[in-house]
Amino acid sequence: MNADKLLDAKGLACPMPIVKTKKSMNDLETGQVLEIHATDKGAQADLAAWSRSGGHELVQSTEENGVFKFWIKKG
Amino acid sequence: MSVKEMTAKEVAKKVINKEELFILDVRNESDFNDWKIEGQNIAILNTPYFDLLDGVEEIMDSIPTNTDVLVVCAKEGSSIFVAEMLSDAGLSASYLKGGMKAWSEYLEPVKIGDLTNGGEIYQFVRLGKGCLSYMIVSDGEAAVIDSTRNPAIYVEFASTIGAKITHVFDTHLHADHISGGRKIAEITNATYWLPPKDAEEVTFEYSPLEGGNVVTIGHTEIDILALYSPGHTIGSTSFVIDGKYLLSGDILFIDSIGRPDLAGLAEDWVGDLRETLYNRYRELSTDLIVLPAHFMIIEELNDDGSVAKQLGTLFAENHGLNIADEAEFRQMVTGNLPPQPNSYQEIRETNMGKITPDDDKQREMEIGPNRCAVR
Numbered sequence: 001m002n003a004d005k006l007l008d009a010k011g012l013a014c015p016m017p018i019v020k021t022k023k024s025m026n027d028l029e030t031g032q033v034l035e036i037h038a039t040d041k042g043a044q045a046d047l048a049a050w051s052r053s054g055g056h057e058l059v060q061s062t063e064e065n066g067v068f069k070f071w072i073k074k075g
Numbered sequence: 076m077s078v079k080e081m082t083a084k085e086v087a088k089k090v091i092n093k094e095e096l097f098i099l100d101v102r103n104e105s106d107f108n109d110w111k112i113e114g115q116n117i118a119i120l121n122t123p124y125f126d127l128l129d130g131v132e133e134i135m136d137s138i139p140t141n142t143d144v145l146v147v148c149a150k151e152g153s154s155i156f157v158a159e160m161l162s163d164a165g166l167s168a169s170y171l172k173g174g175m176k177a178w179s180e181y182l183e184p185v186k187i188g189d190l191t192n193g194g195e196i197y198q199f200v201r202l203g204k205g206c207l208s209y210m211i212v213s214d215g216e217a218a219v220i221d222s223t224r225n226p227a228i229y230v231e232f233a234s235t236i237g238a239k240i241t242h243v244f245d246t247h248l249h250a251d252h253i254s255g256g257r258k259i260a261e262i263t264n265a266t267y268w269l270p271p272k273d274a275e276e277v278t279f280e281y282s283p284l285e286g287g288n289v290v291t292i293g294h295t296e297i298d299i300l301a302l303y304s305p306g307h308t309i310g311s312t313s314f315v316i317d318g319k320y321l322l323s324g325d326i327l328f329i330d331s332i333g334r335p336d337l338a339g340l341a342e343d344w345v346g347d348l349r350e351t352l353y354n355r356y357r358e359l360s361t362d363l364i365v366l367p368a369h370f371m372i373i374e375e376l377n378d379d380g381s382v383a384k385q386l387g388t389l390f391a392e393n394h395g396l397n398i399a400d401e402a403e404f405r406q407m408v409t410g411n412l413p414p415q416p417n418s419y420q421e422i423r424e425t426n427m428g429k430i431t432p433d434d435d436k437q438r439e440m441e442i443g444p445n446r447c448a449v450r
Contacts, residue, residue, distance in 0.1 A: 013150070013152045014124075014148065014149065014150060014152045014153045015124050015125070015128075015152055015153040015156050016152075018124075018125045018128070019128060022125075022128055041439070042149050042150065045103050045105065045106065046103050046123070046125060049103040049104065049105070049123060049125070050123070050125040050126075053123070053125070053126055
């Protein structure tokens with residue numbers, strides 16, 4: 001999936017993946033997509049819930065070899 | 076301002092002593108709804124940390140200023156982050172060290188009583204998950220029953236009271252938590268007992284625990300009498316200790332009864348459950364003190380933190396023991412089943428030795444409530 005920006009949050013523990021995601025989102029326009037890579041398991045449920053509460057759309061998420069990838073479209 | 080750390084042990088003391096505490100739980104809503112810290116004088120507010128990234132102004136009105144505030148999250152990181160913001164706003168805030176993971180694993184040892192020929196029985200209360208395990212001590216020897224995952228807690232406790240663990244039992248193959256029984260037996264060179272009917276698929280050596288077995292702890296002969304009591308699982312076994320205590324495993328709880336479905340055989344096992352509760356247990360002395368392997372709700376705790384009640388009282392008060400009609404009982408047990416415990420299939424396979432997940436994975440499999448009962 002094509003993304004407008006990539007955030008590498010691997011190795012970061014909660015709450016940093018979301019703190020950084022939020023910052024990166026601020027640089028995007030509505031409709032643009034942020035791709036996030038994280039290794040913190042908690043990020044999975046939290047990013048989904050954060051997207052919902054912030055009006056963004058979690059378009060896709062995958063897990064590969066312990067790396068979680070997320071694509072969030074800015075709302 | 077700096078924030079203070081509060082340990083799971085300190086939180087446990089507050090729960091048992093019914094002290095007041097205000098908890099701000101900053102996990103996401105679904106994790107919070109699944110499972111949280113409970114206590115009779117604990118007030119709790121859930122606001123996910125990711126809704127507080129810009130500050131805590133919005134929730135300040137909901138947080139009391141005259142009581143201690145404990146911020147809780149899954150592991151710890153986010154709770155420190157939020158506690159610091161509360162502290163900057165002038166509140167006295169602490170965070171739970173190790174988060175809900177630490178809470179899930181903490182055990183509070185409570186002495187239940189003395190045994191006839193000089194010995195004691197201890198209950199280990201896992202407040203965060205509702206699991207109860209036991210240590211019976213007599214004359215320098217100890218037995219552990221239904222232990223939780225971490226063997227060190229029992230090994231260290233036994234060494235502090237100067238006892239050597241010689242026997243380890245599981246009343247049944249657990250589906251809600253990973254048993255530390257096999258590891259304790261390995262570390263201490265003790266005998267590990269399992270009911271053979273629950274152990275048909277296990278991949279390790281064990282001593283078959285069968286109805287009528289008597290195991291003696293210490294030279295003063297504290298007897299552990301195994302009583303075959305199927306229903307939660309086909310092999311479920313209860314113990315009568317010292318003629319005084321009934322360890323009922325996951326068959327009978329204080330305010331509920333066991334569920335028969337965690338191995339996928341609810342219809343087959345509900346008859347066994349009824350037979351055990353309505354016939355076998357009826358033949359026992361009503362003076363026995365029932366010590367179950369779980370509690371469901373915090374109200375089941377006695378004032379000293381223990382979970383124990385006379386069998387006679389349960390016959391009078393426990394709803395599950397008072398359904399005269401068999402069809403109605405069947406319906407209550409199989410028609411009312413709560414959601415199954417998290418990862419219960421993987422937990423069963425781990426307890427059989429079929430899979431060996433790493434520590435982190437095991438911890439994660441156990442997160443959440445136990446859900447072994449029907450009410």
